[in-house]
Amino acid sequence: MADKVIDARGSFCPGPMMELIRAVKEAKVGETIAVLSTDSGSKRDIPLWVQKAGHELVGVIEHKGYDEIVVRKLR
Amino acid sequence: MAKELLVVGAGTGGLMLSNQVARQLAREIARGEVRVTLLGDRDEYLYQPGLLYIPFGRVQLQDLIRPVRDLLVPGVTFLHDRAERIDPETRTVTTRGGRRLTYDYLVLATGSHVDVAQVPGLAEGGHWFYTVDGALRLRETLARFSGGRVVIAAGLPYKCPVAPLEFTFLLDEWTRERGIRDKTEIVYAFPLGRAHSIESVADWAAAEFEKRGIRLETFFNLESVDPVKQEVTSLEGTTLGYDLLVVIPPHRGDTLARDSGLTGGDTWIPTDRHTLQVGRYDNIFAIGDATGLPVSKAGSVAHFQAEVLAANLVSLLTGGSPSHRYNGKAFCFIETGLDRATYITFDYTHPPQVTPPTRWVHLLKQAYNRIHWLNLKAVL
Numbered sequence: 210m211a212d213k214v215i216d217a218r219g220s221f222c223p224g225p226m227m228e229l230i231r232a233v234k235e236a237k238v239g240e241t242i243a244v245l246s247t248d249s250g251s252k253r254d255i256p257l258w259v260q261k262a263g264h265e266l267v268g269v270i271e272h273k274g275y276d277e278i279v280v281r282k283l284r
Numbered sequence: 285m286a287k288e289l290l291v292v293g294a295g296t297g298g299l300m301l302s303n304q305v306a307r308q309l310a311r312e313i314a315r316g317e318v319r320v321t322l323l324g325d326r327d328e329y330l331y332q333p334g335l336l337y338i339p340f341g342r343v344q345l346q347d348l349i350r351p352v353r354d355l356l357v358p359g360v361t362f363l364h365d366r367a368e369r370i371d372p373e374t375r376t377v378t379t380r381g382g383r384r385l386t387y388d389y390l391v392l393a394t395g396s397h398v399d400v401a402q403v404p405g406l407a408e409g410g411h412w413f414y415t416v417d418g419a420l421r422l423r424e425t426l427a428r429f430s431g432g433r434v435v436i437a438a439g440l441p442y443k444c445p446v447a448p449l450e451f452t453f454l455l456d457e458w459t460r461e462r463g464i465r466d467k468t469e470i471v472y473a474f475p476l477g478r479a480h481s482i483e484s485v486a487d488w489a490a491a492e493f494e495k496r497g498i499r500l501e502t503f504f505n506l507e508s509v510d511p512v513k514q515e516v517t518s519l520e521g522t523t524l525g526y527d528l529l530v531v532i533p534p535h536r537g538d539t540l541a542r543d544s545g546l547t548g549g550d551t552w553i554p555t556d557r558h559t560l561q562v563g564r565y566d567n568i569f570a571i572g573d574a575t576g577l578p579v580s581k582a583g584s585v586a587h588f589q590a591e592v593l594a595a596n597l598v599s600l601l602t603g604g605s606p607s608h609r610y611n612g613k614a615f616c617f618i619e620t621g622l623d624r625a626t627y628i629t630f631d632y633t634h635p636p637q638v639t640p641p642t643r644w645v646h647l648l649k650q651a652y653n654r655i656h657w658l659n660l661k662a663v664l
Contacts, residue, residue, distance in 0.1 A: 218578075224482070227445075261503045
């Protein structure tokens with residue numbers, strides 16, 4: 210279970226990734242954040258940002274109708 | 285006993301909601317069965333989207349500001365005071381001025397504002413146009429600008445997600461008009477891996493950037509500014525030098541809900557995405573920028589939420605049940621230059637699509653800027 214869950218289903222603007230970045234900024238190092246997304250691009254785009262920003266992609270879980278992407282803040 | 289509706293925040297959402305309820309319940313208010321009170325810590329309303337045009341001298345500040353009292357319909361009582369604490373158990377709001385206001389239904393429309401201090405060095409080294417002072421200072425700087433590298437960046441979260449794009453396009457055309465475009469490098473640094481969160485907008489913007497010679501820097505989340513070296517650094521570790529830095533600073537919500545124990549510790553209010561109910565309280569609601577919903581922080585969202593909530597409050601205040609649900613609707617004009625614009629509209633289940641910019645949409649946007657006041661009074 211992630212420390213924080215962001216329900217960004219149905220969010221086109223600002224969109225799931227912006228919601229995730231905002232939450233990562235506010236989280237403590239070591240915490241995990243799960244973002245729920247109906248945007249099929251999220252599971253492609255979010256890992257790219259996670260790598261660029263130096264965090265850890267804990268996992269991508271496919272649910273019925275949406276994806277759950279879990280990230281750990283590393284720095 | 286009259287039923288009491290208390291609305292906190294006299295911005296777009298608070299004014300529209302108060303006016304819509306007062307119009308629909310004019311008879312009940314006249315009979316003393318319902319009271320609508322609007323509590324705001326500012327007695328002037330600022331039309332924030334107009335600030336975009338101030339740096340380019342396209343709008344005068346006085347055209348963007350009106351007294352709150354001039355924007356109210358009969359039946360709304362305005363109190364110019366600051367809400368300090370909400371007590372959901374006793375259904376009271378206490379104010380800085382020493383008032384103790386009771387409510388049957390409470391609406392939080394407390395908005396969001398820039399938090400420049402979140403970014404070290406920004407106050408000394410950067411510009412922004414999201415406040416009156418910031419927009420006027422940028423206008424002065426642009427008037428003296430004769431070329432160099434302009435970096436446009438954003439800190440999350442921020443209201444009006446298309447504003448950095450609009451500013452970039454306006455700057456491009458403004459420097460062309462002044463004959464300094466060839467001496468000006470424009471760098472658009474954006475938090476995501478593309479130019480906008482909406483893929484169709486991002487694709488269209490990237491093509492425009494290519495045509496106009498604007499450089500796109502991706503995955504750039506504003507972290508700090510070095511005003512001496514004139515450098516801006518992202519949390520991803522990229523540093524860009526600049527001659528002029530224009531940013532959308534990160535925003536935060538009002539502290540009222542947090543200090544009253546209604547949030548999880550930050551300043552955004554946990555709000556149901558359909559009913560707009562706050563947390564477990566069936567008589568407290570939130571609209572507009574103040575919510576923690578994953579929707580755009582934009583006037584149109586506050587407008588559509590106010591419509592839904594006003595309809596539900598009219599039912600509740602007259603003994604009925606709420607039946608309207610917010611569906612995530614948003615509408616945004618996008619200025620693509622000094623004489624062209626486009627727009628997008630979307631909701632929770634319908635993604636936006638961009639249509640080619642036209643002069644007509646620009647004129648419509650300019651017309652809207654002038655009739656917004658009627659919209660606030662629930663005339664449109």
